[in-house]
Structures are given as structure tokens and as C-alpha cells.
Amino acid sequence: MSSRKKNILKVIILGDSGVGKTSLMHRYVSDKFSQQYKATIGADFLTKEVTMDGDKVATMQVWDTAGQERFQSLGVAFYRGADCCVLVYDVTNAKSFENIKSWRDEFLVHANVSSPDSFPFVILGNKLDVEESKKVVSNRAAQDMAKSLGNIPLFLTSAKGSINVDTAFEEIARNALQQSQADADAFEDDFNDAINIQLDGEPSSCNC
Amino acid sequence: MVSDRYSVLVNDHEFLGESVLDEKSVLYFREDERLTLKSQNISSAMVQDSLDGLVALGKSKDGFVKHALRRPVWLKILKSRLSIDANNVSESEKGLSEFVTHKDEHQVSLDVKRSFGDIKDDVAKSFLRQALEQTITKVLRRFPQLNYYQGYHDVVAVFVLVFMHTHKADEEAELSDSTSGTPSTDGSDYHETLSSSSISTKLADDSVLFIDSDQLFESVMIFTLLYLRDFMMSSLAFTIDQLVLIPLIVKDKDPRFYRTFQLNEIDPFFALSSVLTLFSHDLRPQSNESLSIVFQIFDLVISSNSMMVPLTVYSNLLLAKKDDLLTRLKDNLDNFENDTDLIHGVIQQEMIVGSSVQLWNEVLETTRIANSSSFPNAKKTVNKYSVLLTASHVPTTIDQALSWLAKETRLNEMRSSLESVNNKAKTPSPAISRWRLIARSAGPNLIKMSLFIGVAAILMKLYLRSLEGHQVYPQIALKSYLDQLKSLKFSGLNQSRRIWLDPLKNLLKNIGRPSRS
Numbered sequence: 218m219s220s221r222k223k224n225i226l227k228v229i230i231l232g233d234s235g236v237g238k239t240s241l242m243h244r245y246v247s248d249k250f251s252q253q254y255k256a257t258i259g260a261d262f263l264t265k266e267v268t269m270d271g272d273k274v275a276t277m278q279v280w281d282t283a284g285q286e287r288f289q290s291l292g293v294a295f296y297r298g299a300d301c302c303v304l305v306y307d308v309t310n311a312k313s314f315e316n317i318k319s320w321r322d323e324f325l326v327h328a329n330v331s332s333p334d335s336f337p338f339v340i341l342g343n344k345l346d347v348e349e350s351k352k353v354v355s356n357r358a359a360q361d362m363a364k365s366l367g368n369i370p371l372f373l374t375s376a377k378g379s380i381n382v383d384t385a386f387e388e389i390a391r392n393a394l395q396q397s398q399a400d401a402d403a404f405e406d407d408f409n410d411a412i413n414i415q416l417d418g419e420p421s422s423c424n425c
Numbered sequence: 426m427v428s429d430r431y432s433v434l435v436n437d438h439e440f441l442g443e444s445v446l447d448e449k450s451v452l453y454f455r456e457d458e459r460l461t462l463k464s465q466n467i468s469s470a471m472v473q474d475s476l477d478g479l480v481a482l483g484k485s486k487d488g489f490v491k492h493a494l495r496r497p498v499w500l501k502i503l504k505s506r507l508s509i510d511a512n513n514v515s516e517s518e519k520g521l522s523e524f525v526t527h528k529d530e531h532q533v534s535l536d537v538k539r540s541f542g543d544i545k546d547d548v549a550k551s552f553l554r555q556a557l558e559q560t561i562t563k564v565l566r567r568f569p570q571l572n573y574y575q576g577y578h579d580v581v582a583v584f585v586l587v588f589m590h591t592h593k594a595d596e597e598a599e600l601s602d603s604t605s606g607t608p609s610t611d612g613s614d615y616h617e618t619l620s621s622s623s624i625s626t627k628l629a630d631d632s633v634l635f636i637d638s639d640q641l642f643e644s645v646m647i648f649t650l651l652y653l654r655d656f657m658m659s660s661l662a663f664t665i666d667q668l669v670l671i672p673l674i675v676k677d678k679d680p681r682f683y684r685t686f687q688l689n690e691i692d693p694f695f696a697l698s699s700v701l702t703l704f705s706h707d708l709r710p711q712s713n714e715s716l717s718i719v720f721q722i723f724d725l726v727i728s729s730n731s732m733m734v735p736l737t738v739y740s741n742l743l744l745a746k747k748d749d750l751l752t753r754l755k756d757n758l759d760n761f762e763n764d765t766d767l768i769h770g771v772i773q774q775e776m777i778v779g780s781s782v783q784l785w786n787e788v789l790e791t792t793r794i795a796n797s798s799s800f801p802n803a804k805k806t807v808n809k810y811s812v813l814l815t816a817s818h819v820p821t822t823i824d825q826a827l828s829w830l831a832k833e834t835r836l837n838e839m840r841s842s843l844e845s846v847n848n849k850a851k852t853p854s855p856a857i858s859r860w861r862l863i864a865r866s867a868g869p870n871l872i873k874m875s876l877f878i879g880v881a882a883i884l885m886k887l888y889l890r891s892l893e894g895h896q897v898y899p900q901i902a903l904k905s906y907l908d909q910l911k912s913l914k915f916s917g918l919n920q921s922r923r924i925w926l927d928p929l930k931n932l933l934k935n936i937g938r939p940s941r942s
Binding site: 223225227234235251252253254255256257258259260261262264276278283284285287288290291294295297298 | 532535536538539540542543572574575576578579659660661692694695697698701702706709759760761762763765766769770773
């Protein structure tokens with residue numbers, strides 16, 4: 218078993234095709250927006266160093282995925298070890314909003330996470346910059362759904378207009394860090410139990 | 426070459442490559458002469474109607490050199506592989522199918538909207554997008570059994586760029602979009618005839634873009650049916666079967682690298698976008714670069730009639746970048762959550778982005794020399810009707826191609842339903858999913874293995890029984906064992922008809938006893 222020496226926060230972005238997953242990732246990681254992003258095939262990732270609560274440093278690894286359904290079978294390979302899952306819909310696309318729940322379920326089925334009930338998700342309603350008349354998902358409906366799925370944090374964002382993206386990813390990073398620590402603690406508990414049996418309760422010297 | 430500074434000036438003669446003159450003019454002239462000569466050879470092979478000549482030229486350095494040549498040559502070679510009987514689809518049928526929308530058209534339009542992003546001229550961009558969407562939609566409506574995949578649009582976009590040509594309104598002669606900058610000096614240049622199916626658009630400077638949409642459609646249709654079927658099933662299973670060949674090719678050539686780079690350990694999903702799009706996703710082809718690698722890869726696939734080409738190119742690229750990959754692997758050991766992420770990440774960072782044109786040319790040269798049209802292991806890994814195996818039955822007919830497609834579709838459905846049964850039975854643990862993947866990638870082998878185990882069990886049982894009778898003298902036991910084996914071939918003859926109740930038990934009932942002789 219390889220122990221992680223660096224603090225890696227693995228974040229997966231899921232959602233229907235064309236909702237802006239790639240744009241959100243690029244806006245967050247390099248603060249850029251381009252009309253030239255092509256459809257994602259398989260999975261791509263970018264990394265960004267993050268500092269939380271003033272002193273905690275970690276590397277956030279954002280994995281961007283393909284939106285077309287046929288690529289979901291690859292999920293098993295890409296979701297493994299995720300610390301947070303970002304579910305994205307497009308505020309001008311009702312179908313993409315309705316599919317949020319199935320993206321979450323799909324993630325839980327394939328990611329093989331230790332405790333599905335407490336695994337952190339964050340929902341992003343993207344393309345907030347478009348004119349009001351084109352928006353079909355109301356804030357109310359979005360809040361209701363986020364609540365019904367277990368009080369998932371919800372952010373309305375615009376990768377193009379750079380609205381709320383940093384705030385959302387700060388929350389994502391916090392959630393991911395928490396999850397990553399919880400996993401590490403659980404692992405350490407198991408590990409310590411094993412040691413306790415052998416060494417008859419000798420206190421662990423590792424306080425890292 | 427991948428860089429941000431592309432300025433695609435489809436409305437300008439400048440893109441013919443004159444800028445190259447300033448810097449490396451000596452090299453340029455030598456290369457120019459070579460390309461001119463090759464263009465002449467291709468043209469005369471066209472005029473002489475020499476398919477073998479064309480195929481040989483396509484397989485050699487620089488491929489078919491320029492789009493003006495690619496258009497007629499690709500079409501000619503593809504049509505020689507798959508004959509389209511115009512009467513095959515009746516007019517009424519054709520007309521009907523064109524109005525029935527395909528289930529994936531929404532996805533197509535989403536992906537088309539994000540295509541040709543590098544083209545600066547808005548009129549040209551929307552013209553290209555329109556041609557792209559029309560072509561894909563027409564193929565899907567004609568063959569509704571095909572499933573569209575993200576990446577198919579990248580492949581078709583390459584054809585759109587090749588079949589597009591520019592034409593100055595005040596010029597009589599057609600503008601050649603070669604890189605050579607010396608259009609029409611080669612006297613034997615093959616001249617295209619424009620059919621009535623041309624679509625065109627006028628740009629701000631009065632130059633006109635043309636695409637012969639019938640020729641474009643025909644080429645894309647044949648290419649799809651011959652080479653992309655595996656990717657257009659309802660699931661990715663047959664695509665993954667192809668990907669699995671990459672580690673095997675690498676293993677053949679460099680077992681040590683194969684092990685150090687853990688290619689035996691992880692799923693080769695890292696190659697997915699490259700293989701699905703024949704590198705057109707990652708290499709972002711430019712209309713003004715006829716010699717860019719991606720067009721040459723298509724030249725090679727078409728002339729060698731083999732979808733082993735992308736797999737071999739990918740493997741050769743891995744091997745060419747071996748040292749860089751291993752260095753980056755070492756540097757990043759702590760930076761990833763698990764080995765799959767590590768390998769995927771290292772390859773993503775190193776392979777496509779970090780590969781120079783020179784390296785790409787070397788990789789293509791290696792691929793050309795090795796004549797990679799077949800790989801013995803392919804038979805064990807892919808399905809019987811895979812594009813990797815049916816290519817040897819070319820030239821063929823559209824009916825035959827459609828029958829392969831139907832058979833593949835059925836096999837794929839069978840596999841999908843098998844998997845969903847497995848999935849229902851148990852939520853996959855990583856170990857099980859890995860096993861399933863192995864099973865998927867080595868289907869026929871697995872059947873062979875279970876047969877082997879079955880036969881071994883019978884033999885073992887016989888052997889144990891013969892031991893029972895002759896515990897003291899093992900040699901005798903062995904002899905009686907052999908006797909029993911001999912009697913095995915007559916067993917079953919005297920069996921009751923209800924052998925199916927427990928065939929094995931019945932089979933062993935008599936012959937398993939110590940020999941009575």
C-alpha cells in the first residue's frame with residue numbers, strides 16, 4: 218500500500234455534455250475563458266496549489282470528464298480515490314438540471330467510496346451570465362433539489378463571466394480536505410488497531 | 426505542431442507558407458523540390474489509374490502531400506475498397522431516411538458548436554461547422570444503427586478540412602492550398618472536376634470556399650463503415666478491446682519498459698481520445714497545414730487499409746518518449762492518488778503536448794517502415810467482425826460492411842447484457858472489475874482456459890480412481906489410467922438418452938472404474 222506523501226485533493230467534475238465543465242476547470246485553475254474548448258473525450262485533469270484557512274497547503278487535482286453517456290463506463294477507473302465530486306448543470310438547460318441526481322448516483326455506484334452518505338458533493342448551476350429570458354432553472358428549484366439530495370452546497374456560477382467560480386471551488390477544496398482527512402483518519406484507526414493488537418497498546422509515536 | 430499562435434487566414438494567400446522562406450530557406454527549397462516531385466508522382470498515378478502506385482505513395486514519407494491531391498486520391502482509394510451501388514438504396518428509401526432524425530443528433534450539434542474553434546474568420550467557421558454537421562447527420566440518418574461518439578466529429582472535421590478548397594473570385598485557376606507556395610508549376614497536376622453538389626460561401630475579401638458535399642459524404646461514409654464500426658457500438662467495449670492492444674504492442678517491442686511503466690497493471694484508457702479520433706482531437710488539425718501530422722496519419726490509415734495504424738503510432742510514440750515518461754513518472758510518484766491516475770497523468774502531460782513535429786515524423790517513419798497492418802495478437806483480443814480483422818476481406822460491398830456491422834452490434838449487445846447481469850449480481854470491487862476487464866479483453870482465451878480446467882478435472886478424477894485400484898504399483902496405475910483414457914472415446918455410446926441430466930457423472934460411471942480386463 219502506497220501512502221500519500223503529498224496532500225492531494227482529487228476532485229471530479231460531472232454533468233451533461235456542454236454545461237461548461239471544462240470551462241469551469243480552466244476558469245478556476247488558470248483564470249481563463251475561451252470559446253475554443255473542444256468536447257472532452259475520456260478525462261483530462263489540471264492541478265492547482267491551494268491554501269486553506271491560512272496555513273493548510275494542498276494540491277487540488279481537478280478531473281474533467283466527458284459528458285456523453287457512453288463514457289460513463291470509464292468512471293470506475295477515473296473516480297477512484299476522489300475526495301469531492303462536483304455536479305454541474307446549465308441554468309439554460311432543464312434536462313441537464315434533471316440529470317444531476319443520476320450523475321450523483323452514477324458516481325456513487327462507480328467510485329466505490331467508503332461512506333456514501335457522508336461523501337461530499339457540490340452542485341454548480343453554470344452559465345449565469347446569459348440573459349434572464351433564456352434561464353429555465355429557477356433558483357428555488359435548484360435550492361430544493363440541493364436540499365433534497367442531502368443539503369448539498371449549491372453555487373450559481375459563470376465560467377465566462379467569472380462569477381462565483383473561486384468561491385465555489387473554495388468550498389469544494391474545504392469539503393475535499395475534510396473528506397481526505399476523514400479517510401486518512403479511518404485508515405490510521407485501522408492501522409493503529411492492528412498495531413495495538415501486536416504491541417499491546419504501546420502509544421503511537423507518529424503525530425503527523 | 427500545437428501552439429496558440431495559429432492565425433488561420435483562409436481568406437488569404439499568405440498561408441501558403443511563404444513565411445518559411447525567411448528562416449530556413451535552404452532546407453525549404455530542398456524539401457520543396459521533394460514535395461513537388463512527389464506531387465507529380467501522385468498526379469501521374471492518378472492519371473494512370475494506378476491504385477497500387479497511389480497506395481505505395483500514401484505509405485511513404487509526406488503521405489499525399491497536399492489537400493488538392495488528398496481529395497481525389499482518398500476518394501479513389503476508398504471507393505476501390507467499398508463499392509457503393511447507387512441503386513442499392515432506392516431513392517424513396519434514401520429520401521425517407523433523410524427526414525428521420527437520429528437519436529444522437531442533439532449531441533452532434535453540441536459538439537459541432539465547439540469545432541473549428543481555431544478558425545478566426547467567422548464566415549469560414551460557420552461554413553465549416555455547417556458542412557460538418559450536415560455530413561455527420563447524413564451518415565447517421567442513412568445508417569441509424571450507428572451510435573455517434575464524441576470524437577467522431579473530430580474525425581469528420583479532418584475530412585471537412587481536406588475537402589474544403591479556396592478560390593479567388595477573380596482568378597481562373599484554382600488556388601492550390603499546398604504548403605509549397607508554387608502552385609501549378611507541376612504540369613501534370615491532377616485537376617478536379619467540381620460536381621453540382623458543391624456548397625460554397627463567399628468571404629469578406631471575395632474569395633470563395635468550396636466543398637463538394639457529395640464527395641465529402643461518400644468518403645466519410647466509406648471510412649466510417651470500414652474503419653470506425655468498432656467505436657460506434659452502443660458501448661465502449663469494442664473500443665477498449667482495441668486499446669488493450671497498445672500495451673501488448675509495447676510489450677512485444679520493449680518488455681522492460683512495459684513492466685517499469687506498469688502497463689501490465691493499468692487500463693489503457695489514457696489512449697482513448699487519440700485512438701477514437703485518430704489523433705485529430707489532440708493534434709488539432711489546421712486547414713492551412715497540409716503536411717501536419719494528423720493528415721499524414723489519415724493518409725497512412727487509408728493507404729494501408731488498417732486501423733492498426735493509430736494503435737501502432739500510439740505505441741511507437743510511447744516508446745519514442747520512453748525516457749521522458751520514466752523520468753516524469755519518477756518525479757510524480759507522490760503527486761497522484763493512485764497508479765491509474767499517475768500513469769494517465771504522466772502520459773497526458775508528456776505525450777501529446779510535449780511531442781515535437783520532428784519526433785512525430787520519426788514516429789510516423791517507424792510506423793511506415795514496420796508495415797503495421799496486422800498484429801497477430803489482435804485476433805485474440807478483438808471481436809471476429811472488428812475493423813482490425815475484416816480489413817483483409819477488402820475490397821467489399823456495402824452489404825457486406827453492413828452485415829459486419831450488424832454482427833458486431835449483436836455481439837456487443839450480448840456482452841452488454843452479460844455485464845449488466847454481472848453488475849446486478851454484485852457491486853464491482855476493484856479486483857472484480859479488473860478481472861472482468863481481463864475477461865473482456867481476453868474473451869476467447871477465457872473460454873479456452875475454462876475448457877482446459879474442465880478437461881483437466883476429468884483427467885485428474887480418472888487418475889485418482891486408477892490410483893485407488895493400484896495403490897502399491899504406481900506404474901500399473903499409470904497404465905490403467907491410459908487404458909481408461911482410451912476407453913473414454915467410446916464412453917457415452919452406451920449411455921441412456923438422459924445424459925444431459927448429469928453428463929459428467931454418466932460419462933465417468935463406467936470408465937472411471939478400475940479396469941476389468
